[in-house]
Amino acid sequence: MSNHKVGSSYSFAQLVSAYKADPQNETDAPYLLYKGDEILALLLRHKFNPEPSEVWVGNDTAVAAWGKKLADMKGQKPIPVYYSPPSRKFYEFKGYRFVTGDTDKTEDLAKRKGPVPLSRVVLIHPVQTTPTR
Numbered sequence: 001m002s003n004h005k006v007g008s009s010y011s012f013a014q015l016v017s018a019y020k021a022d023p024q025n026e027t028d029a030p031y032l033l034y035k036g037d038e039i040l041a042l043l044l045r046h047k048f049n050p051e052p053s054e055v056w057v058g059n060d061t062a063v064a065a066w067g068k069k070l071a072d073m074k075g076q077k078p079i080p081v082y083y084s085p086p087s088r089k090f091y092e093f094k095g096y097r098f099v100t101g102d103t104d105k106t107e108d109l110a111k112r113k114g115p116v117p118l119s120r121v122v123l124i125h126p127v128q129t130t131p132t133r
Contacts, residue, residue, distance in 0.1 A: 004080070009090040015043065015082060029066035031055060039070055041080040042124075043091055047115060052083065052094070055122040056114050064119040071102035071122050078127045097124035 004010065004018070016023070019040045021033035031049065033040040042055060049056050057067030073079070078098050082091035101123040103109070109118045 004093040006093055006095050009092045010082065011090055012043065015041065015091060029057075029063045031057070031063075032066060032070065034066070037069070039066070039073065039079065041082060042070075042097070043082050043084070045084045046086045046088075049083075050114075051112075053124060054112075055124060056112060056118055057120040057122060058116040059119040060116075067102075067120045067122060070099060071120060073099045074101060075099070079124070081124065094126075096127040098127060099123070100125045 010018070015021070015033060019033050020035065021040055022035050024030070031044055032042050044052075044055065048058075055067070055070060057064060057070070075098065078096035081094045081097045083094050084091045099122055102120055103123075104120040108121060112118060112121060
């Protein structure tokens with residue numbers, strides 16, 4: 001992994017290269033980078049993830065499966081998070097987050113209004129200090 005600085009911006013291609021992530025296709029979860037079954041980083045776009053403390057997971061089969069894997073990381077290792085605000089093509093490094101919980105309850109999902117139907121919402125919380133590798 002690269003030594004990215006909080007506040008610095010990167011293109012999707014730069015992030016794939018920096019993390020040596022597997023290439024994605026149209027059926028993959030666009031909100032993360034991965035290698036094999038390992039989640040390497042979250043790439044959140046405002047349109048699909050307007051709340052910075054939540055990862056809104058769509059209901060397509062592959063996307064939902066990755067969302068479950070992300071939720072299963074609760075309390076484990078911190079994940080680097082990159083965020084792309086409205087009308088931006090680059091992702092800004094926001095630091096590391098821990099998965100703290102998730103919900104797939106219909107009433108909780110109905111409260112979020114996004115461009116795609118949701119299967120789950122994963123809650124993330126900032127790490128106080130950046131881990132070293």
